[in-house]
Amino acid sequence: GDSVTQMEGPVTLSEEAFLTINCTYTATGYPSLFWYVQYPGEGLQLLLKATKADDKGSNKGFEATYRKETTSFHLEKGSVQVSDSAVYFCALSYNAGGTSYGKLTFGQGTILTVHP
Amino acid sequence: NAGVTQTPKFQVLKTGQSMTLQCAQDMNHNSMYWYRQDPGMGLRLIYYSASEGTTDKGEVPNGYNVSRLNKREFSLRLESAAPSQTSVYFCASSQRDRTFRSTDTQYFGPGTRLTVL
16 A cells, blocks of 8 residues: 655754755555645644656745655755744645545654754 | 634543544535544544545544535544544545646644543
């Protein structure tokens, strides 16, 4: 079945450091890939997404590129801020048709803490 | 525009008790979902409703039932709560792209933290 694997956390960084959170997936078809972020005490919100191979999703300084050859969707940010402290989830979903349409499969989440 | 709302925010039950978690969205979305979040396991889909009048099982449906009351509301019921159902429950909704060319973005509620003693 489909699955998403994220790097083990927690990740602790100093402000302005470079961030990478690794995400790899296994899928039977051609999914869309997502990064969701969960701030303390809140629900998840979409950070960025990519719907096909070689697409780059970007938002709020975060980027991730859909790499079909390595089945990866790593999240990066050049300079993190204290306000980026949150839990980050990688996920996949399918586009058109089939019984899997619209359902998200999540990774286990990576806790990021950024210190001043 | 409230988005996705959930009630209650917190609940403590005793084993065997029943309760219903409520979810409503005001974005006129077709699809709605219930997830549970457990430490180290991400979110797992319990049930979903692709459109009003339909519901389907997700990854972990045992011990739960759902009702899509109308287009806005999707409730989750625990008939006989067990300690294994202690978790944070999230409701989400999305608008199905009529062309099916893009994947829906799901919008999440703030969650219900449930403890079963």
